[in-house]
Amino acid sequence: MPITEILPRDIAVPVAHPLHSPGARVQLRHAGRSFGGNRVLADLDLEVAPGEFLSIVGKSGCGKSTLLRLIAGLDQPSSGSVLVDGVAANRAGDRLRLMFQEPRLLPWASVADNVAVGLRTGPDPEAVAEALRAVELGDKAGFWPAQLSGGQRQRAALARALVSHPGLLLLDEPLGALDALTRLTMQKLIRNMHERAGFTAVLVTHDVSEAVALSDRIIVLGRGGILSETRIARDRPHTAAELAEIEAGILDAIFAA
Numbered sequence: 449m450p451i452t453e454i455l456p457r458d459i460a461v462p463v464a465h466p467l468h469s470p471g472a473r474v475q476l477r478h479a480g481r482s483f484g485g486n487r488v489l490a491d492l493d494l495e496v497a498p499g500e501f502l503s504i505v506g507k508s509g510c511g512k513s514t515l516l517r518l519i520a521g522l523d524q525p526s527s528g529s530v531l532v533d534g535v536a537a538n539r540a541g542d543r544l545r546l547m548f549q550e551p552r553l554l555p556w557a558s559v560a561d562n563v564a565v566g567l568r569t570g571p572d573p574e575a576v577a578e579a580l581r582a583v584e585l586g587d588k589a590g591f592w593p594a595q596l597s598g599g600q601r602q603r604a605a606l607a608r609a610l611v612s613h614p615g616l617l618l619l620d621e622p623l624g625a626l627d628a629l630t631r632l633t634m635q636k637l638i639r640n641m642h643e644r645a646g647f648t649a650v651l652v653t654h655d656v657s658e659a660v661a662l663s664d665r666i667i668v669l670g671r672g673g674i675l676s677e678t679r680i681a682r683d684r685p686h687t688a689a690e691l692a693e694i695e696a697g698i699l700d701a702i703f704a705a
């Protein structure tokens with residue numbers, strides 16, 4: 449019997465999100481990274497589950513970007529291993545995408561053509577249109593990047609990152625250059641997309657409240673390793689006081705380092 453026939457009429461059957469992607473698993477085993485005599489990460493064990501949203505916070509220079517670059521496969525560990533879906537991160541290819549503080553759009557290409565850069569399998573105008581609709585830029589496909597606001601440019605960058613349905617989205621301070629209000633709107637969009645599309649996300653941020661707003665888990669990095677780990681259950685709403693308490697605990701862990 450088709451599943452729809454046994455469901456009561458008032459229960460909506462979830463519709464696959466247009467950018468749906470099965471989340472990738474990230475595994476770091478005894479991972480270390482040194483630059484000359486400077487040991488930035490040492491013997492790090494970390495696993496990010498498929499579909500999880502993990503944030504990395506910590507004092508300036510503690511190694512957040514170094515860790516993200518290892519997961520992205522842009523840099524190699526000096527010791528140990530970094531795997532994405534069981535494959536060395538630098539060979540994970542299309543399974544992961546990065547988003548940075550600057551949108552890095554091509555100024556001479558339309559918004560749609562910029563999003564199409566994220567496709568590796570040839571032109572697919574329908575996929576581009578869907579990605580633009582998902583970030584609420586459906587009406588800006590023919591615009592030049594210079595004709596967009598800062599927040600809209602970051603949304604175009606998000607569409608470019610997600611158009612190929614990567615299992616893993618790596619975010620390096622993606623909202624750092626936006627004004628406070630646009631930042632909140634973008635946080636909501638990213639959280640919403642993450643919940644519905646299913647990819648795994650790893651965010652590096654200086655903004656602890658942003659990490660709390662977006663994440664299932666937050667790690668504080670320092671002295672070469674993980675100093676603290678906080679899980680935020682997303683199956684119920686949190687009061688402002690609860691979120692403030694979580695944030696205060698994380699800030700304590702950062703400053704105790």
Ligand SMILES: Nc1ncnc2c1ncn2[C@@H]1O[C@H](COP(=O)(O)OP(=O)(O)OP(=O)(O)O)[C@@H](O)[C@H]1O
Pocket residue numbers: 483486488506507508509510511512513514515
């Ligand atoms: N390519 C490199 N060569 C030499 N040292 C490096 C290199 N990349 C990072 N480092 C060093 O590793 C340490 C951690 O840098 P990293 O950029 O990962 O810190 P971060 O936590 O992201 O800092 P911030 O919050 O200021 O962005 C720093 O001491 C930095 O100088």
